């Protein structure tokens with residue numbers, strides 16, 4: 560499974576949306592590995608490895624990007640109360656996602672791939688949690704990222720890149 564490299568030249572909201580696309584590809588991998596057909600696919604081990612690597616590194620960086628570089632700048636804008644609540648909800652969601660990572664990581668580390676039902680359920684649970692989280696962010700605060708002034712967006716992009724050095 561190819562998750563793809565981080566993009567190099569887009570603006571802040573493009574970078575966030577590109578991360579969401581990669582997370583959705585990981586979710587596709589998690590869902591595949593939760594099924595019998597996916598487990599017996601010759602590419603299952605490679606898919607499990609790609610998913611595990613992403614969950615261990617890039618996913619956590621994306622949550623930090625949002626909590627440390629994006630949310631504080633959005634909170635300085637005059638935004639509707641519903642958007643501010645959505646930012647709070649996203650931050651809480653990141654903690655929920657981290658809690659769901661343990662069982663999913665254990666399932667991905669099984670030598671012959673995830674072993675349903677318990678391990679498959681852990682993978683599905685994480686995929687569902689992630690997909691709902693992304694959809695909510697895209698429907699609530701993400702459209703407001705473009706309202707951050709250009710200097711603030713550039714500083715945030717520099718922080719995102721700095722985390723990946």
Ligand SMILES: [Fe+2]
Nearest residue numbers: 622625649696
């Ligand atoms: Fe998030």
Ligand SMILES: [Fe+2]
Nearest residue numbers: 621625693696
């Ligand atoms: Fe996100």
